[in-house]
Every structure is written in C-alpha cells, then in structure tokens.
Amino acid sequence: MARAPERPDFGGPFPAHIAVIMDGNGRWAQKQGFKRVFGHEKGVAAVSAIVTECAQLGVESLTLYAFSVENWKRPEHEIRFLMGMLERFLVDERPTLMENRVRLRGLGRVEDLPAAPLRELRAAEAQTAANDGMLLRLALSYGSRSEIADALKRYGADVQAGRVDPSRADEETLRAYLYDSTTPDPDLLIRTAGELRLSNFLLWQSSYTELHVVEACWPEFGREELHAALRAYAVRTRKYGGLAPDKQARKESDAQGGLASDTRSGLASDSTPPRDPASAKGTR
Secondary structure, eight states: OOOOOOOOSSSSSOEEEEEEEEHHHHHHHHHOOOHHHHHHHHHHHHHHHHHHHHHHHHEEEEEEEEEEEEGGGSOOOHHHHHHHHHHHHHHHTOOOOOTTTOOOOOOOOOOOGGHHHHHHHHHHHHHHHHOOEEEEEEEEEEEEEEEEHHHHHHHHHHHHSSOHHHHGGHHHHHHHSSSOSSSSSSSEEEEOOOOOOTSSSSSSTTTTTTEOOOSGGGGGGGGGHHHHHHHHHOOOOOOOOOOHHHHHHHHHHHHHHHHHEEEEHHHHHHHSSSOOOOHHHHHH
C-alpha cells in the first residue's frame, strides 16, 4: 500500500474501507425535469470525483454499489444505456485510475454482464492490478443474498469432495467462500437519497459497519458531502458488541479496586487471632 497522503483532520479515526450505495440518480433527474438517463450520466461524473478524492485522502478500499442483481428487472432500454455507460466509464476512467494508482476489481456475478462491458472490466482489472494505491471494487450484478447462496454452493461442493470438514465450520469458513475473502469489512457505509435500508448490499460484511445516510441524491454527492460523512464517522464509538474503551477501562479499574479491597479485607481477617473454642462455647 502506498504511503497515505496528508489529509484534513476529521477529528478522530479515519475509515480504511468505505462502501457506498449510490442512490437517487433517476429521482434527481426527474426533479430537474430530465429523463432518468440524464441522472445516470451525472452519477458517473460523481463516481469519478469521489474515487479520485478517496484515493487522494488515503482510503484503502472503496466499494461502490453500481448495479445490483435486482437491477436486471429494469426496462430493457435503461439496462442497455447503463451497460453502455459502464463500458465507456471503464475505458475513459482508466488513465485517472492509473494516475491515482487505483486498483480496480469487479465484485458480483460479473459474468452476467454483456460481452463488451465485461471485456473492458477485465482489461481495466489487468491494467491496474500492479497499482499500489486504493482498491476500488465495483459491485456489478451484485446481491448479498446471491453472494451468500453462491458461497454455500461452493462450500457444499468442497464438502462433497471431501476437501473440507463441515464439523469445523465457523464464521470465517463462510467468508472464505464469498466473492472477495481478503478485503476487510467496510468501516463506513454511506447511502445517498435519504433511504434507510441496505438494499441487499454487503449484508454479511456490514454487521458492525457504521452507517451514514444523506438526503442528497448521488449526482449531488461531492467532496463536501464526503468530508461531512468522514467527520461524522470520526466521532462514532465502535464497540463491536462490547463496551466503549473508556467504559471498559473504568470497569477493569473498578474490578481491580474491588479485588484490592477484598484482598485487604482478607489479610485483616487472617491477622485476627482465632477465638478460643471454650470462649466461643460459653457465648452460645
């Protein structure tokens, strides 16, 4: 990983992995009086800007929800437009990715993509593979439930072949069969357009991810909105089901104090001369 550049002080911890549900392209366009496809075009410009900004801030991994398995249900003309736009993006954005040392990787059932965008995806992955900067994952034909189902199929095949012992399965066993088993879970998940749902995105990986929802639609999401999300993340306390670090320290301190008190009490008790059995008998 390349050395992180100087970045603004956001007031606390900085997320290594950011995931984004890029929502609201069509709604934004319709509010402006344009067709939905115009919003998708503006959304591509926002992708380019955010990828560059994250790379320059030193984000280690950025995962963008670009096209879901459910999106195949959209009108055919819109899908054709989106696939053509994806193909152009993968060609036009390559110099910028190389300039910022970004590695590109597809995530999902990418083999379902039409031939032309799939070809450009593979070409961009190959050209950027040796870069030492941020990892950019484009979730394409992606769905978290599909990912888990595909993982279980591969795991089941290995069980049947005798390559794995199902009695030793744990959480990390399933992780090993996900589309990407090596990239750490997201620290921060941003969703635009004000929607309060995960939409089948990284359900397994986002168990303890911090969520940040903004009202702005994706074409409106820029550097200012990204920095606001980073400042909000910086003041979060991540407990992973435990106590906050300061509360944990106080709990441990209290426990140690109680132990010391019990120990002192025990020493005092031990130093007291035993009672005379006869005297004790006389008091009954």
